[in-house]
Amino acid sequence: MSRYRWLGLVMVLAMLAAACGSEVSTDEDAEDTTADTAETADDAAEEDAAEEEPAEEAPVEEEPADDDGASDGEVALRWRTRPDNQAEIDVYSEVSETVDGEWDGVTLAYEPGGSETSSYQDVLRTEIAAGTAPDVFWIPGTDVADFATRGLILDLRELAESSDAYAGDDAYYSQVMDLLTVSPDAGDNSSLWGLPRDVSAFALYLNMDLIEEAGAADPRELAASGEWDWDAFREVADAVAALDPQINGFGMNNWWANPGYWINAAGGSFFTDDRTGCAVNTDESIQGLEFMTGLYQDGIAVPYGEDAEPPFLAGQVGMFMNGRWATPGTRASATFDWDVVKLPDGPGGPSNWLFWGAYVVNANTEHPEEAFELVTRLTDGAVQGTIAELGANIPSRIDDPAVIETFLGFTPPENNQAFVDGISENPVAEGPLWQGDWPAFDSALAPQIEALVAGDTSLEDFQATACDALDATFQ
Incomplete structure (x- = not known):
C-alpha cells in the first residue's frame, strides 16, 4: 500500500477517533504518521517505487472487468410491441x-x-x-x-x-x-x-x-x-x-377487416389478383357488401x-x-x-x-x-x-x-x-x-363504406365510383 493511502487511512481513523472523544487512538495514529515521515532516503525510494507499481499494474486490474462482460462491453437492445x-x-x-x-x-x-x-x-x-x-x-x-x-x-x-x-x-x-x-x-x-x-x-x-x-x-x-x-x-x-x-x-367494429370479410366470403377482394388495383367494385364484392349493409339497415x-x-x-x-x-x-x-x-x-x-x-x-x-x-x-x-x-x-x-x-x-x-x-x-x-399505399387505400375506403352502411350512398353508386379514389393509391 502506498504512503498516501496510509496517510488517508490515518486521517479517517483520526476523525473517527475525534468523534468518539478517544485521544489515545489519535495519538497512536499520529505516531504512525510521524514514523512514516521519518523514513530514510533509501526507504523513501523504495516507497516511491511501490507507489509507481499501481500505475504499471492498472491494465491488469481492469482485465477482470473485461473478462466478466461488464456493462461497458454489453450490447443494449430496446424492443417494442403494441x-x-x-x-x-x-x-x-x-x-x-x-x-x-x-x-x-x-x-x-x-x-x-x-x-x-x-x-x-x-x-x-x-x-x-x-x-x-x-x-x-x-x-x-x-x-x-x-x-x-x-x-x-x-x-x-x-x-x-x-x-x-x-x-x-x-x-x-x-x-x-x-x-x-x-x-x-x-x-x-x-x-x-x-x-x-x-x-x-x-x-x-x-x-x-x-x-x-x-x-x-x-x-x-x-x-x-x-x-x-x-x-x-x-x-x-x-x-x-x-x-x-x-x-x-x-x-x-368499424375497421377495414370487418367489411373485408364479407367481401372476401362472397368471392370478391379489395385488390385485383396482382394486387396492383382496386377490386371492391366487382359483382362479388358488391354481393358481400349488400349482405353486410342489410344487417345494419334492418336494425339487427x-x-x-x-x-x-x-x-x-x-x-x-x-x-x-x-x-x-x-x-x-x-x-x-x-x-x-x-x-x-x-x-x-x-x-x-x-x-x-x-x-x-x-x-x-x-x-x-x-x-x-x-x-x-x-x-x-x-x-x-x-x-x-x-x-x-x-x-x-x-x-x-x-x-x-x-x-x-x-x-x-x-x-x-x-x-x-x-x-x-x-x-x-x-x-x-x-x-x-x-x-401501392395501404394507409391511403384504407383511408379512402373507410368513409365510402360508412356512407354505404348509412344509406347515404347506394350500392349502384358505390360500384360505379368507389375505385376512382382507390386506384389513385397505387403506384
Whole structure:
C-alpha cells in the first residue's frame, strides 16, 4: 500500500477517533504518521517505487472487468410491441426478462407501445427519423411494405443466411412469408423484412345464453355439420335481436377487416389478383357488401361505427365478430356462457383473414446482428407458447405441431378449433401493398363504406365510383 493511502487511512481513523472523544487512538495514529515521515532516503525510494507499481499494474486490474462482460462491453437492445392491455404488457415484460437472463453479453429493455391505433406506426416513423426508435419493434403486416420501401427497416436476408439461430422461412405460415420476403427491387422473394410474431383469425364470439333464450340453433353444431352459412347466421341473428329492443343479434367494429370479410366470403377482394388495383367494385364484392349493409339497415346489429365489444361483454349482443385478441377481455369480463365459432361460409365458400404482425429491425440500429438474433429468440416456439397462453394470439410457427396442440388447450373458449379453422380454410393474408399505399387505400375506403352502411350512398353508386379514389393509391 502506498504512503498516501496510509496517510488517508490515518486521517479517517483520526476523525473517527475525534468523534468518539478517544485521544489515545489519535495519538497512536499520529505516531504512525510521524514514523512514516521519518523514513530514510533509501526507504523513501523504495516507497516511491511501490507507489509507481499501481500505475504499471492498472491494465491488469481492469482485465477482470473485461473478462466478466461488464456493462461497458454489453450490447443494449430496446424492443417494442403494441399491447392491448396490462396483462399483455406483463407477459412481454416477463418474456424480455427471460430472454435477457439467458443471453450473455446482451441487455434488453422492453417498451410497450402507447397506442392501439395507426398512430403507433406514426410514432415509430417519427422516432426512426429522430434516431430514437428501438432496435426491434412489432408492426402490423399491412405496414411492412411502407416501412421497407421508406428504408426504415433492414432487409434481414443476409443476416438470416449467416445465422445459426434462424429456423428458416418454412418454419412459418407460407402465406405470411410470401409477403414478408418480397423484394421490390429484384421482383422476387429474395428479401426478408422480419419474422411473424404470431397470427390470428376472426371468429364469432357467442353469447350462448341469448342464443338459447331465443330458441335459435347452436352455431357450433351447425358448423360441425357443415350448415353454418350466411343464411343460418342471419337466422340466429334475427332470433336474438327479436328478444328485446336493447338486444342486438350481431356486432362488429368499424375497421377495414370487418367489411373485408364479407367481401372476401362472397368471392370478391379489395385488390385485383396482382394486387396492383382496386377490386371492391366487382359483382362479388358488391354481393358481400349488400349482405353486410342489410344487417345494419334492418336494425339487427350494433350501429356501425360504435364499439360493439362493450355491449357484447355486457350481455346485449348475440354474436360479436373479432379476432383472438378479444379473448383475454372476454375471459375477464363476460358473466354469461360464451364460446366461439368459425365465421359462416359465404357464397364464395369458407373465408377469413390471416392476421399477422412482424418483428422488424430498425434500419439505424447499431447492432444489426444482435437485433436479428433477438427477433429469432422472440419468435421461438417456447416464447410463442408463453404469449399464446394469455389467449390473445395464435403461434406463427408451423414447424412444431406441439405448439398448436398447446394452444388448443388454452381455455376458455372451449372451441379454440374455430381459430385454427379460420387460419386453414381459405384465409386471405393481411398483406402489405408493395405496389401501392395501404394507409391511403384504407383511408379512402373507410368513409365510402360508412356512407354505404348509412344509406347515404347506394350500392349502384358505390360500384360505379368507389375505385376512382382507390386506384389513385397505387403506384
